[in-house]
Amino acid sequence: MNKKSINLTAPAKINLFLEVLGKRPDGYHELETVMQEIDLADTITLEETEGGIELSCTDSDVPCDQSNLVWKAARVFQKETGVEKGVRAHLVKRIPVAAGLGGGSSDAAATLKGLNTLWEAGLSETRLMEMGAQIGSDVPFFIKGGTALCTGRGEIVTPLRVRHRFSYIILYPEIRVSTAEIYNNLKIGLTREKKDVNLTCKALLSDNANALNGSLFNRLEEVAFELYPELRGFRELLEGYLPGGGVLLSGSGSAIYGHCEKQEEAENVKEELNRRGIKKAFVVSSMLATASA
Ligand code: C5P
Secondary structure, three states: OOOOEEEEEEEEEEEEEEEEEEEOOOOOEEEEEEEEEEEEEEEEEEEEEOOOEEEEEOOOOOOOOOOOHHHHHHHHHHHHHOOOOEEEEEEEOOOOOOOOOOHHHHHHHHHHHHHHHHOOOOOOHHHHHHHHHHHOOOHHHHHHOOEEEEEEOOOEEEEEOOOOOOEEEEEOOOOOOOHHHHHHOOOOOOOOOOOOHHHHHHHHHOOOHHHHHHHOEEOOHHHHHHHOOHHHHHHHHHHHHOOOOOEEEOOOOOOEEEEEOOHHHHHHHHHHHHHOOOOOEEEEEEOOOOOOO
16 A cells, blocks of 8 residues: 655754843743754655554654654644544654754644645644644744744744845754753843844845844853853854854854855865864755745
8 A cells, every 4th residue: 555655854943133022921031033944954754644643763862752843743733633644754863952953843843834735634824833833932933934033932933035045054062952941041131232133134135244244143142151151162163263253152052153155165164173073063055935935
């Protein structure tokens, strides 16, 4: 019998800007963040079964139980649609975990989109985004893809029509950071100056590399460096190779990226990092939104 199956790509993201506006009554934080998909991706195969959810993964450090966001996405989809079918998912993990690169959230978004196709459920993008928000704050962004300004707790997604493909070098320091721990230790001062997200949006839309470098910002960097002091050294290392600037921690960390003017520059920095014993460095390009997004 020919089983119905589908192959999916789940890209990572970086945060080009992240400001925390305040703490919300629900415990989450009100954000202004610009996220951009990059071409470092996990792949997922979904295969229809008689019932239930099965999950396997190439990375033995990744749990394949109910805590995995692929599993959660499949469960939410089954519950919300009432579909009485099962799925066998296989996840090929390439995106470092607990790195601020959104790997788990992207896997969840790809699973929701994939099941919508596999089970011919015909759900709208808005409906998939609502389901995604139940799974994690970053999941709705990955339903849309491309580059977007994300507000609320991250789930309100405004696409930015970026036409240029930007190049980055990503350094993964092999440190796992807990996002909840970072937010729990964040001190929101009333007197501090709020950073302006419009500078980042304008730089992206006008393809101005220098302006982009100057506008990159992440409010979580300071607390991440306090809790994981080794991270600061990795940032300084990357800054040493990119004197023009444009180096930042992604999300709650631990990955640190540098914006490079050309892919060639990113390749050179990668070689230097490898020579210094840093094995997990990735040359990536930003992804443009697909026509359907
Ligand atoms: O939404 P998600 O499950 O990805 O969030 C992980 C954790 O990060 C939350 O439990 C919360 O502690 C923190 N968080 C937050 N404010 C946000 C997003 C995440 O406090 N806007």
